[in-house]
Amino acid sequence: MQESPAFVSSDDLYLFNTGQLFRAYLTFGAHVMEVEGEPGVRFVLWAPNARAVFVIGDFCDWSSSDRSRAIELERIGTTGVWVGFGRGPGDGSRYKYELIDAEGERRLKSDPFGFRSELRPNTASVVTSLARYDWQDGEWMQLKRQRLPYDKPMLIYEVHLGAWRMDAPEQFRSYAQLARELVDYVVDMGYTHIEVLPLAEHPLDRSWGYQTTGYYAATSRYGPPEGLMELVDCAHRRGVGVLLDWVSGHFCKDEHGLRLFDGTPLYEPADYRRAEKPLWGTLAFDFGKPQVQSFLISNALFWLDMYHIDGLRVDAVASMIDLNFDKPDSMRTTNRYGGTEDIEALAFLRKLNETVFRYYPESLMMAEDSSSYPAVTSPTYLGGLGFNYKWNMGWMNDMLRYMETDPARRSDRHSLITFSMHYAYSENYVLPLSHDEVVHGKHSMLNKMPGSYEEKFANLRLFYGYWMSHPGKKLLFMGGEFGQFDEWKDDSGLDWSLLRYPLHDSMRSYVRDLNRIYLDRPALWENDHAPAGFEWIDVNNADQCMLSFQRRDKSGHRSVVVACNFSRRSYDVYRIGVSQSGIYRLLLSSDRANYGGSGAPMPERVQATDIPMHGKAYSIEIPVPALTVLMWETEEPASRFSNSYEEV
Structure with a gap:
């Protein structure tokens, strides 16, 4: 079953280990290919501290004891990389890596570079080719290269695919269904972009995708990878961009994931004070490790390369760049200069943005950043982080505080609605009314508004009009357009039945018309970033x-x-x-x-x-x-x- 590892490029291994292999997914993971005329699958894995590595799966009854069918990987010198070729598995085969760590313990792990995962609660990776889909969005891809976003309208509809429409618990729309229904709806409402909550494979529905195990696997909840490609393709052919919420700040601790991958802290820092994210029960990435940089930056390009995603909303930047973000005193650390900035995370973000814009200069790279760190959207050569947009969390917090105030007392809080213009041009801003503002007891957008039932709608219409005319690009979470009354319920879908009631149906008509007015008036977006x-x-x-x-x-x-x-x-x-x-x-x-x-x-x-x-x-x-x-x-x-x- 063994083949020489010589067919793995030494250049790729060098670049991976120096943090410069930016399409590592072409080398690592499971790839269907022929070796010396024999079809099979090549497996490549980074596990420098393992004593032995096997690939097991449904092709060997999930046992490494049968060496005639299990695939034993071979270590490539001192690179920390293991490789092997198996003739048993093929496209669609389920597999995991069985690692024997330095202590002799057996660990079963999903493939960090796996292109598909089993439907949860199962956790095996699935051998998958991503080259079968016939893309039809060439006109869109060409056009967007010629149109930078800064003086263009941008209306983003933020969506959790599973809960946009749901007929019954866990009866999700498929990617293919959403390619018709969701795209039709977005076009009718006048949005320019769909932003999707994280789609990388994750074990727990209620994490909404923010606690990931399979960074290269589009979640199987909604169908095969080709289904997601169809969704993006259909959006592009209708003139709608697709953005992906991307989680590079932390990963979940499930045993089959990245945690202690080869028995040691491989993807996470060795110092538990830096590794642990107690607020979320997750682990931070070790951003200073070159192999982790190759893994994450390759992942960003992977979504743009293989799924034609138009940009990434980088989640939880504030937690990445602050060593002590939401940590107790016992876990506080400092950098080598005595400060609390995570110097390695800052360097990683600069490198990430430089790399993405090198290959995709037309992309949107948006920082979800609640900190006051300066120059987030300034070029890296000027000392900035290199994003081209930042979520304006200050504007959002001030405006919601003001709108939640009874109108009789708003006079005392007038500065909340005017203060944003003091810093409106310090960054390129998106004004977000996102999912984070309609969960965890915060109430829906409509139910935040004070007053009677009718006044709630009047306040929300007023707020949306002010939001639409304020400098900055726009983002609204699903349901906000028709006045979802309850908080977002991720396990049951939006309350579309509310459209039977006149005020909710009228609210959707209002938002549709407001969107059209915005799109048709360059005065509302051409000079978003100029006083x-x-x-x-x-x-x-x-x-x-x-x-x-x-x-x-x-x-x-x-x-x-x-x-x-x-x-x-x-x-x-x-x-x-x-x-x-x-x-x-x-x-x-x-x-x-x-x-x-x-x-x-x-x-x-x-x-x-x-x-x-x-x-x-x-x-x-x-x-x-x-x-x-x-x-x-x-x-x-x-x-x-x-x-x-x-x-x-």
């Missing part, structure tokens, strides 16, 4: 809980004026300063009757007059209903227009 794209009109009106500002496109000629009334008081006449003369056309009133509002009369067009206001040479006079956001767009002068009031 020229935003100007306060009236920022200090805390007493009335009013806020007004304007967004401008790159030309500076087209603008959108936004007025937000965060109070319960309505104003029949309210004057707002504007920069340009001419006609202003109503783009949006969140108080429209078909959105569930009061339907208070509102003019479709108003004429700016030369009455100065708010430091502007001109002003418009408009009604402003309670708990309402209004958007007005400059329009070319017309010979005639109506000031008549209509229900809009």
Whole structure:
């Protein structure tokens, strides 16, 4: 059963051991191939401290005692790598590695580079080729290379695939079904991207994919790898990008996974104080180890290479770069300079981003980072971490605190909705309303809102309008678009039945229209990262809980004026300063009757007059209903227009 290990490139092994093999999945793991005309599977494994390694599986009755069918791997010199070729297994064979560690103990491990896993609770790896799918997204792949995202609209719909639609507990939609249903829905709603919670194989459904065992295996819960490829392909052919939540900060401790892989702390640090993540019950990666760098950076490229993923949302960056993140005093450590930054993790993130952008300069690399670490989205050659986007957790926390406040008391918290503009251009930001904000007792987006049933909807419409017009790209977790009333229930799916009730159905219509207005107005996204794209009109009106500002496109000629009334008081006449003369056309009133509002009369067009206001040479006079956001767009002068009031 043995073959010479000479067919494994010595260059690859050198690069792997120096942290420079960035497509290690092409070498490591199980690969169907022919050797000297004989079909079989080559297995390559990194386990430097093992005394012996066997591949066992359904081709040998899961026993290494039958040496005629089990595959014994051979160590390649001092590289720490083992290799072997077996003629028994083939495509679809289940297998595990049996390692004999330095103490003579037997360990059964799934393949760290396995391309597919058994459906949980089973944990074997499955020999799989990923080259069978016939991709049809060439036009998308070419187009995105020509369109960098910074001055483009970005509306991200965050999804947990298992709980988007579920007919009964554990009756998940397949990747292939989602390729039709989810993509159709996202296109209809006007989103530009789908962001999927982690899809790497994980043993526990309730971890949502954040505690991984199979980094190279798309979870089998929703079908075979080709199904996920079909989902991405269908999205691309409909003009929708796909982002993946990627977990490089930690891994779970299940026995078949990476923990103590060869009997020693191989993927995790040897110092338990640095290895343990007590908040999550997981283990950190040893980011300073070159082989771990090869493993993780190759994994990032793997999803972009093999599944055509358009970018990664890197989870829990704050926990990666802080040695003592959520750790008790007994576990606190310092770096070699006496500080608490994880120098090796910072270097890893820079190397990760440099590598991804070397091969995929058009990719989105987003940091989910709640820390105040500077220059997260600055280039590495300027000392930054090299991401191109960062989640704006400060904006999210401030805005939710403000919106959860009863309108009668919002005057005292006015700075919560204005402070974000003091730092809005320090990073390239995404404004996230994510799954993290609708779980663990935090309430759904709708149920965070104060007031009566109707006021909750009015507040949420108002909030979404402010969010959509604030500088920064946008992300909304599934269910938020129709006012899911309960917290996200990961084991039973979204409450689609709520759409039978008018206010929920109207909320979805509102979000759909809001998305379309956003997509069609460059003023709302072209200058997201430049101060020229935003100007306060009236920022200090805390007493009335009013806020007004304007967004401008790159030309500076087209603008959108936004007025937000965060109070319960309505104003029949309210004057707002504007920069340009001419006609202003109503783009949006969140108080429209078909959105569930009061339907208070509102003019479709108003004429700016030369009455100065708010430091502007001109002003418009408009009604402003309670708990309402209004958007007005400059329009070319017309010979005639109506000031008549209509229900809009």
